[in-house]
Amino acid sequence: MLSxxxxxxxxxxxxxxxxxxNFVNLRDAGDPVELGALYSEQGADELVFLDITAxxxxxxxxxxxxxxIAQHLNIPFTIGGGINAVADADLLLACGADKISINSAAVRxxxxxxxxxxxxxxxxxxxxxxxxxxxxEWWVHLNGGRIPTDIRLLDWVREAEQRGAGEILFTSMNxxxxxxxxxCEITAQVSELISIPVIASGGAGAMEHFYEVFTAGKADxxxxxxxxxxxxxxxxxxxxxxxxxGIVVRT
Amino acid sequence: MHxxxxxxxxxxKKMQVAIINYNAGNVQSVLFALERLxxxxxxxxxxxxxxxxxxxxxxxxxxxxxxxxxxRARGLDELIxxxxxxxxxxxxxxxxxxxxxxxxxxxxxGIIPQNVIKFRPQHGEKVPHMGWNALYxxxxxxxxxxxxxxxxxxxxxxxxxxxxxxTALSDYTLPFSAALQKDNFYAxxxxxxxxxxxxxxxxxxxxxxxx
Numbered sequence: 001m002l003s004x005x006x007x008x009x010x011x012x013x014x015x016x017x018x019x020x021x022n023f024v025n026l027r028d029a030g031d032p033v034e035l036g037a038l039y040s041e042q043g044a045d046e047l048v049f050l051d052i053t054a055x056x057x058x059x060x061x062x063x064x065x066x067x068x069i070a071q072h073l074n075i076p077f078t079i080g081g082g083i084n085a086v087a088d089a090d091l092l093l094a095c096g097a098d099k100i101s102i103n104s105a106a107v108r109x110x111x112x113x114x115x116x117x118x119x120x121x122x123x124x125x126x127x128x129x130x131x132x133x134x135x136x137e138w139w140v141h142l143n144g145g146r147i148p149t150d151i152r153l154l155d156w157v158r159e160a161e162q163r164g165a166g167e168i169l170f171t172s173m174n175x176x177x178x179x180x181x182x183x184c185e186i187t188a189q190v191s192e193l194i195s196i197p198v199i200a201s202g203g204a205g206a207m208e209h210f211y212e213v214f215t216a217g218k219a220d221x222x223x224x225x226x227x228x229x230x231x232x233x234x235x236x237x238x239x240x241x242x243x244x245x246g247i248v249v250r251t
Numbered sequence: 252m253h254x255x256x257x258x259x260x261x262x263x264k265k266m267q268v269a270i271i272n273y274n275a276g277n278v279q280s281v282l283f284a285l286e287r288l289x290x291x292x293x294x295x296x297x298x299x300x301x302x303x304x305x306x307x308x309x310x311x312x313x314x315x316x317x318x319x320x321x322x323r324a325r326g327l328d329e330l331i332x333x334x335x336x337x338x339x340x341x342x343x344x345x346x347x348x349x350x351x352x353x354x355x356x357x358x359x360x361g362i363i364p365q366n367v368i369k370f371r372p373q374h375g376e377k378v379p380h381m382g383w384n385a386l387y388x389x390x391x392x393x394x395x396x397x398x399x400x401x402x403x404x405x406x407x408x409x410x411x412x413x414x415x416x417x418t419a420l421s422d423y424t425l426p427f428s429a430a431l432q433k434d435n436f437y438a439x440x441x442x443x444x445x446x447x448x449x450x451x452x453x454x455x456x457x458x459x460x461x462x
Contacts, residue, residue, distance in 0.1 A: 001422055002376075002384075002405075002423055003382060005382050045382070064294065070279065070280055070283050072287075073445070074287065074445065074447050074448070074450060075404070076442075076445045095335075096277065098445065123381070123406045124312075167381065221382070250402035
């Protein structure tokens, strides 16, 4: 049976991981490849690297990062952060990236999804969407959740699927960073609406939260950052727990 | 110290592994995987280099019809059919070794007499089949017994039914061919280059086959 995926997310700036990552057994805790390799050894199923560098050199640094990861890691990875054009994605593919994620640029110009899917295949295109619930209605937000739009979440994910997205990475702004659990109800609605896989993000604070998002939330994968970086939960331990609860995971 | 004899220059080094380079997705990651295993490999579409290699890998991510047209336009279809050393088709590479694909009704290379069909989920399963799934009913060749039940990474919307040439099964909506073999042609629907230690083992098993 297809297993549920556990995906650590690493924020990268100028080729280094950000957030106070504190692993004693790492030579260089700021090295994204070394941290990625450690997660891979612990049983991470995939990795997501979000480049938050904001310089005009960005295209080059992202390409170098993708190549470095692809050379050293033997599990799939997604790279994202400010990808605006097919040419950006083409370069990342040539460097060995398995998937790219696009977010705000696709909201601003939805045809970008069609162009990416046509050029590289849907399996290469992850649509990341940040949404916030306001009075019970979920609205898409741009630029890491800072800019509201008048686009409804469910409308947007359906459109993205029709345009050729291969996967949805959904982050609930209401739950992100709060560590009280994923937004299970809306994640389940997203997952039931579309036929492509859904990665749930935002809110992981305990192992039970992953159990909930894989059952009630109907998610195909669970993504988290700080609980893994700060070693609040080990990936091996999390998978052992999920397996005991009857969730199919790769161990 | 070794002395070199200028009258007897070394022959051009025979590439151990040729990875067929064509307009398919992530061929680079197969090259990187071999590099990690310390194996000399080259990405090439040169017929002479491919023919001379001890092992050939036919990777592939993409769409069947476009890819078959590309291969035919360059004569790579005939070349692949004529290879006698061990060949490993990966993902779309495996599907193209078969007879026919439902993806845009595409005649394939016809090396392995099986057909490629689309997943038609009955119970709301997602398509593509994306992620880690378990292998079972392994047959010899590139599989060693300790790999039974291990997980490997898949991304595909089309599959090959279980049949005479199936060497590994996996379950998604139904039991399907996770791997095939006919004569010197080996194939995996999953991506060994992205399947962690298990995938590395499978690649090593392929590389150790007698040429």
